[in-house]
Amino acid sequence: MPNYPQEIAKIKVNKTGAVVSLHKPLLLLLTIADVINGHANNFAFKDIESQLKELLGKYGLKNTKTLTPAYPFVYLASSPTLWKCSIERSALKSQKSFSRAEVKKANAQFDAGFFQFLQNTEQARGVVWQILNAYWPEAYHEDILRDLGIDGVMQQFVLNERLKLPRGRLFVEEVLDSYERQCAICSQSIRLGDALIGIDACHVKPIQHFGDDHITNGIALCKIHHWALDRGAISISENRALLISPKLNGNRINEFFHEFANKDIFAPRNNSNQLNEKNTEYHRKFIFAGG
Numbered sequence: 001m002p003n004y005p006q007e008i009a010k011i012k013v014n015k016t017g018a019v020v021s022l023h024k025p026l027l028l029l030l031t032i033a034d035v036i037n038g039h040a041n042n043f044a045f046k047d048i049e050s051q052l053k054e055l056l057g058k059y060g061l062k063n064t065k066t067l068t069p070a071y072p073f074v075y076l077a078s079s080p081t082l083w084k085c086s087i088e089r090s091a092l093k094s095q096k097s098f099s100r101a102e103v104k105k106a107n108a109q110f111d112a113g114f115f116q117f118l119q120n121t122e123q124a125r126g127v128v129w130q131i132l133n134a135y136w137p138e139a140y141h142e143d144i145l146r147d148l149g150i151d152g153v154m155q156q157f158v159l160n161e162r163l164k165l166p167r168g169r170l171f172v173e174e175v176l177d178s179y180e181r182q183c184a185i186c187s188q189s190i191r192l193g194d195a196l197i198g199i200d201a202c203h204v205k206p207i208q209h210f211g212d213d214h215i216t217n218g219i220a221l222c223k224i225h226h227w228a229l230d231r232g233a234i235s236i237s238e239n240r241a242l243l244i245s246p247k248l249n250g251n252r253i254n255e256f257f258h259e260f261a262n263k264d265i266f267a268p269r270n271n272s273n274q275l276n277e278k279n280t281e282y283h284r285k286f287i288f289a290g291g
């Protein structure tokens with residue numbers, strides 16, 4: 001029997017050194033969630049097209065202009081130990097495109113062995129966690145699981161697994177120290193006694209997108225600004241000013257966000273630890289919900 005977690009890890013292939021594709025992971029999450037909820041091992045493209053398209057819009061990379069659910073549906077078959085599709089990939093390659101009508105009729109299945117593997121609920125949950133954790137920062141996890149309809153069955157599992165994650169202690173200490181233990185946007189530094197209770201060391205280019213643990217990829221932010229950065233509600237300009245997504249809305253948005261719009265974020269103590277523009281540029285391009 002193949003080692004399925006390893007087979008899944010193999011789809012995280014980064015050929016360009018820049019961007020990870022989130023299409024295949026979203027298709028896998030959607031169909032595995034269906035299996036957890038009792039779906040048989042047969043997926044008709046027309047049945048999952050609209051939900052997959054919606055997931056791509058919400059959780060895919062922000063530079064993805066065309067949301068084409070057909071591509072992962074067919075191309076995931078390049079991992080034959082996981083997925084079989086009624087449309088041949090080789091046919092696609094030779095034609096460079098394929099007709100809509102043909103795709104509308106397409107069907108796919110998990111490989112029989114992988115489907116058997118997913119019948120074990122613990123194993124299925126493990127795979128969902130593996131994919132979530134490999135491709136999205138924590139700020140996305142709850143929303144994705146809720147949209148997939150498996151937030152209830154995954155809740156305890158995720159809490160347990162999160163405790164096992166190795167924390168990058170050095171990165172956290174360096175970043176917090178460099179920003180004087182304050183949010184680089186709003187300067188919040190609330191403590192309970194001596195303990196800092198609301199400030200995180202955040203990655204600008206997420207580790208899930210091959211961002212590094214170097215201090216020039218790190219910034220200290222309060223919880224609200226941390227999650228806003230991870231979700232692309234805010235970003236950082238070339239001149240290190242705060243950018244706010246025009247899509248952001250809700251109560252008290254002025255005091256939490258617009259008050260700081262276009263103002264410089266705080267600089268780290270040592271100028272050589274300034275954020276690397278390559279990382280902020282990546283964030284603006286692929287994560288920020290701009291325009």
Ligand SMILES: [Zn+2]
Nearest residue numbers: 183186222225
């Ligand atoms: Zn803040």
